[in-house]
Amino acid sequence: MNTKVRQGEGDVVTGAEGLPADCRRLVQVVLAGGSGTRLWPVSRENFPKQLIGVVGAESLLQATVLRMKGFPAAWDVAAEPVIVCGEEHRFATAEQVRDSGASARIVVEPARRDTAPALTLAALTACADGQDAILVAMPADHAIADVPALHAAIDTAARHAQAGEIATLGIPPTRPDTGFGYIRLGDALEDGAHRIDRFVEKPAAELAAQYVASGNFWWNSGIFIVRASVWLAALEKLQPEMYAACVLSHEQAINTDEYLRPCAASFQKSPSDSIDYAVMEHLGKPDSPFTGVVVPLQAGWSDLGSWDAVWDAMDKDEEGNASSGRVLFEGSTASYARSEGGRLVACVGTNNLIVVETDDAVLVADRSRVQDIKGLVSRIKREKAPEADTHRKVRRPWGFYDSIDHGERFQVKRIVVNPGARLSLQMHHHRAEHWIVVSGTALVTRGEEEFLLSENESTYIPLGVRHRLENPGRVPLEIIEVQSGTYLGEDDIVRFDDKYGRCS
Structure with a gap:
């Protein structure tokens, strides 16, 4: 073995050859x-x-x-x-x-x-x-x-x-x-x-x-x-x-x-x-x-390897139902329901059923068939649907963004930047962006300019212009971003400088 591991002098060796017995x-x-x-x-x-x-x-x-x-x-x-x-x-x-x-x-x-x-x-x-x-x-x-x-x-x-x-x-x-x-x-x-x-x-x-x-x-x-x-x-x-x-x-x-x-x-x-x-x-x-x-x-x-295992590990009501989030059961038995997006999930007369709701997807499955979900996800991937990989709310090292709405040539995001954090210095080939500050203070770099925006103020980032968003304050910065252009994918980002090491 090429990797050298020191052994103390006078160690008593037992078990595998050459190993000190007192390794604690x-x-x-x-x-x-x-x-x-x-x-x-x-x-x-x-x-x-x-x-x-x-x-x-x-x-x-x-x-x-x-x-x-x-x-x-x-x-x-x-x-x-x-x-x-x-x-x-x-x-x-x-x-x-x-x-x-x-x-x-x-x-x-x-x-x-x-x-x-x-x-x-x-x-x-x-x-x-x-x-x-x-x-x-x-x-x-x-x-x-x-x-x-x-x-x-x-x-x-x-x-x-x-x-x-x-x-x-x-x-x-x-x-x-x-x-x-x-x-x-x-x-x-x-x-x-x-x-x-x-x-x-x-x-x-x-x-x-x-x-x-x-x-x-x-x-x-x-x-x-x-x-x-x-x-x-x-x-x-x-x-x-x-x-x-x-x-x-x-x-x-x-x-x-x-x-x-x-x-x-x-x-x-x-x-x-x-x-x-x-x-x-x-x-x-x-x-x-x-x-x-x-x-x-x-x-x-x-091992929590399936929703059935999650149901098994949780506290249950008298009818064997387990839940997380805003959930109501009526005449249901041995079911599990979860509300991730804050909406009310109501289960009436369900038996041995799994119901899981998120912002962008709902799963309904028989508890005896939960192992088949893996195959379902593979099918979603083959169809190149985004729900296999990402949530509507996407976490980043600087905070998160939530994709609120989108159409053929636009997308609306709610962006929250943590205090002291900043996005990369970047540009886009196919989209322009409008930023509206909802709360907090934004330090904006746009081309050669650098300026502050406060609540209810906005700015426009033209296509192809280098820009950066930063939160210099002590409270989270929240903005609404409206993107418009011919292509709005996350891979249309060219990074020039990034404190998190994500530059090409």
Whole structure:
């Protein structure tokens, strides 16, 4: 293995060869690169479910980042988790971490290559100082009801990881479920854990029922606990092409105060694969010197992978209905309804139904068919409809805009700019813009001019003129923008200067 990890002099070695036994440094790794298509229309490509408050006020990402607080003091838990997210989500991720009162090291994936390369970038980041660490890798889109129980399971798993094992948390199943992968249990260990016999892909309904009835299978939670050095060694042996691409990409990374940005050209040479396929399914095989254990987790876990799972995780009324937002049920049973746009959603006589309303889309689905939503989203993408990727309200690093209305040659947006924030210096080839200040103060750059606009004042930005909008005040700036022209797409933006690094 080319990556060097220091070991203290006099360390007692146990487990995997060459590993110090007293490694007690834990680094939380949050894998936040998913798209969550089965929670459409709330989850979209550009603002996926981990950034949304699916079952509470805080987002799933925020809940995950705070999940290691209060961990047993016997371990040295790093103050900052490592978050791996996509380029398109880095601003929202950083903003949500700040809003939660936490801090994090954010690694920006240059391209989607699934969870194994993502964990590898995190491992390289965690031991960049030459010290080994036990990684506690968890997806950003799970719900955990009993955090102390989660801590107890991680504590057990970390003791196995300390000895060089690759550990994961398994969920004793409560029902046959075709939406989860399964782990077949091997020999039982004294602390309640088991050796991993093998991983099993999502089964058909009949096979899932057999797994649950046998008592020899647990659900795969997707939470992994492993030393960074062990993960890197395993990947180098089992997936050398992936390992080499990730190491080179990390060595060539651009490091800023807020983000670590691995080299895109090198990272894109990595094969795309999951942690399960790349490493976990090889554990215990003759060609692999690495072994694994699975520790039981009974903490009210849910992967929130579908609207049915969201319904299952929420409090319900006497008829089994769950809701979010402005919702009324009349004579309904076992249904879930959600109002995102503030409109009243009324369900009369519904049974086992999912109803989700947003500003630009409404989903109505049978609870038994929620897995089919993924295929529906694929169809929407094939038809090149915008509802697959973006919401009507689009968040930007400077604030957000809401597309209020549009026609063949016009579009109306409500734009809110945070205090002290500014848009890029830009121009458009195909559209002109009219700005009307509703509240706050705007500092406008238009060509060679720079001037202030106050409430009820307006300006006109001709086609082809460089311009910028900035909020110099202490309260949010709100404007109405009217665009007119032959083409009004978001890709008609040429940026000349941008504080958020989005210039070509």
